[in-house]
Amino acid sequence: MRKLFLLGIAALTTALISANSVVYEADKDAIFPNPERGFTEELGGETKLSDSKNHVVKPEADWYFDLEDPDNADRKTQTLVMLMYYLYNYKSKDLSDKLLKGFDEDMQILRDHGFKCVLRFAYDWNSKNDATLDYVKKHISQLKPHLASNADVIYVLETGFVGQWGEWYYSKNFGNETQELNDKRRQVLEAMLDAVPEGRFLLVRYPLIKLSYLGDEVPLTAEEAFSGSNRAKIGHHNDAFLADWGNDGTYGRNGEGPDDDPILRSYIAAETLYVPNGGETNVEGATAAEKIYQDATTEMSEYHWSFCGSTYSEDVTNRWRKHGIFDELNRKMGYRYELVSAELPDIAAQGSTKTIEIQIRNVGYAPLYNARPVFLVLSNETDTIAIQLQSDPRRWLPNGELTTISESVTIPKDVPVGTYELYLHMPDAYASLAADPRYAVRFANVGTWDSKTGMNSLKASIAVTKADTTGLNNMSEPMEAVKTIRNGQLIILRGGQTYNAQGTKMN
Numbered sequence: 482m483r484k485l486f487l488l489g490i491a492a493l494t495t496a497l498i499s500a501n502s503v504v505y506e507a508d509k510d511a512i513f514p515n516p517e518r519g520f521t522e523e524l525g526g527e528t529k530l531s532d533s534k535n536h537v538v539k540p541e542a543d544w545y546f547d548l549e550d551p552d553n554a555d556r557k558t559q560t561l562v563m564l565m566y567y568l569y570n571y572k573s574k575d576l577s578d579k580l581l582k583g584f585d586e587d588m589q590i591l592r593d594h595g596f597k598c599v600l601r602f603a604y605d606w607n608s609k610n611d612a613t614l615d616y617v618k619k620h621i622s623q624l625k626p627h628l629a630s631n632a633d634v635i636y637v638l639e640t641g642f643v644g645q646w647g648e649w650y651y652s653k654n655f656g657n658e659t660q661e662l663n664d665k666r667r668q669v670l671e672a673m674l675d676a677v678p679e680g681r682f683l684l685v686r687y688p689l690i691k692l693s694y695l696g697d698e699v700p701l702t703a704e705e706a707f708s709g710s711n712r713a714k715i716g717h718h719n720d721a722f723l724a725d726w727g728n729d730g731t732y733g734r735n736g737e738g739p740d741d742d743p744i745l746r747s748y749i750a751a752e753t754l755y756v757p758n759g760g761e762t763n764v765e766g767a768t769a770a771e772k773i774y775q776d777a778t779t780e781m782s783e784y785h786w787s788f789c790g791s792t793y794s795e796d797v798t799n800r801w802r803k804h805g806i807f808d809e810l811n812r813k814m815g816y817r818y819e820l821v822s823a824e825l826p827d828i829a830a831q832g833s834t835k836t837i838e839i840q841i842r843n844v845g846y847a848p849l850y851n852a853r854p855v856f857l858v859l860s861n862e863t864d865t866i867a868i869q870l871q872s873d874p875r876r877w878l879p880n881g882e883l884t885t886i887s888e889s890v891t892i893p894k895d896v897p898v899g900t901y902e903l904y905l906h907m908p909d910a911y912a913s914l915a916a917d918p919r920y921a922v923r924f925a926n927v928g929t930w931d932s933k934t935g936m937n938s939l940k941a942s943i944a945v946t947k948a949d950t951t952g953l954n955n956m957s958e959p960m961e962a963v964k965t966i967r968n969g970q971l972i973i974l975r976g977g978q979t980y981n982a983q984g985t986k987m988n
């Protein structure tokens with residue numbers, strides 16, 4: 482009954498009468514951090530890793546995670562970092578225990594600061610000199626258990642390893658200047674598909690890689706999405722966003738056909754509803770950047786971008802800032818959920834089943850791709866009870882689509898009698914992060930976010946009554962209750978009878 486004493490009687494009566502039907506106000510302007518989406522910066526871009534220099538994150542941590550630094554203002558809204566591990570000194574030898582230990586320690590630094598990563602391994606950034614197939618496969622095998630043990634802070638894993646920057650184009654050992662999936666490249670892809678942690682996605686640089694591997698041009702469907710099949714695990718990254726010639730060959734067919742194939746664009750648009758897409762723009766030069774910067778909002782929306790480099794190329798990203806597009810991209814990249822309305826029970830007996838209906842709109846460019854639970858939470862000063870819902874947020878589609886959660890919810894029999902505030906909670910799926918509010922999903926609404934708990938208030942309360950109470954809880958569900966205050970106490974009128982807040986009939 483904590484809430485009853487915080488409001489004046491007149492205000493309380495109005496709130497309680499309408500508590501089971503709520504309309505929410507969207508926050509159209511706020512930019513705030515949310516996990517697994519948004520702008521990212523690259524760490525490790527020119528570090529030749531070795532046994533003595535075995536970290537990418539650690540050397541930059543004090544600077545990168547210093548949110549009080551005025552130069553890091555954008556980072557207050559970021560939750561992702563792009564990590565490049567250049568294995569330059571391991572092209573012809575095994576990865577050392579020291580290097581693998583450094584990787585694990587980097588992942589822990591991310592965990593400590595509430596971040597996840599877009600992760601790629603490569604051998605060189607200024608030449609096409611990569612390792613041989615045997616060493617690539619050996620390195621992937623060595624990394625596999627470390628990827629699995631750190632999957633909680635890996636958002637997506639890019640295929641990498643092949644060619645300059647690990648971008649699968651310029652390569653000494655795997656066929657040069659090609660997007661074709663020859664036998665060696667196929668073996669790398671298969672090794673990476675085996676190594677990618679369960680429930681995580683592997684992103685390929687060109688759609689042609691996935692098409693060649695699968696042997697068809699059928700986009701992933703809603704029915705097969707999230708099934709764990711290779712078709713469902715392979716997503717996309719585009720490191721030439723908005724560039725000429727079909728984004729520097731991203732939408733080309735290796736010289737066979739148009740540089741910018743509308744069929745490949747349609748393919749990406751269709752299946753990125755179910756697999757991630759992201760990358761960076763590489764357009765350099767003021768004239769070229771001015772020509773294409775405004776296309777970002779349209780293309781990110783159409784191809785469902787969930788992450789993008791915030792700096793490179795600065796010719797483009799600076800124009801996003803100058804013309805106000807950066808903030809719009811920062812709000813809408815990935816998912817952005819808004820509570821629209823809800824129909825919620827305002828009284829329920831222990832062990833009873835009630836129907837809830839919550840409408841949610843995703844105004845972002847993409848869905849949420851990694852699995853995540855959704856809980857209806859009952860909470861007061863002494864108790865918090867989380868009831869998992871069946872709705873899958875990976876299927877809350879973007880670009881303004883409305884999703885209705887309509888479910889029957891059973892109140893646990895052992896819930897203590899009392900009045901509870903109702904919340905929607907979407908914590909991380911991994912136990913290692915589930916209690917950390919930095920990894921919980923925030924909705925874009927006015928006055929709903931609780932940063933201490935990572936929960937979103939549904940702006941409604943429910944009175945839980947004893948399971949064996951006679952009278953109120955046995956009344957037929959359609960019969961409307963009227964709530965009022967009498968002598969400072971909550972009184973419920975239903976069916977011509979009078980009940981107290983615990984559902985007991987009053988004389």
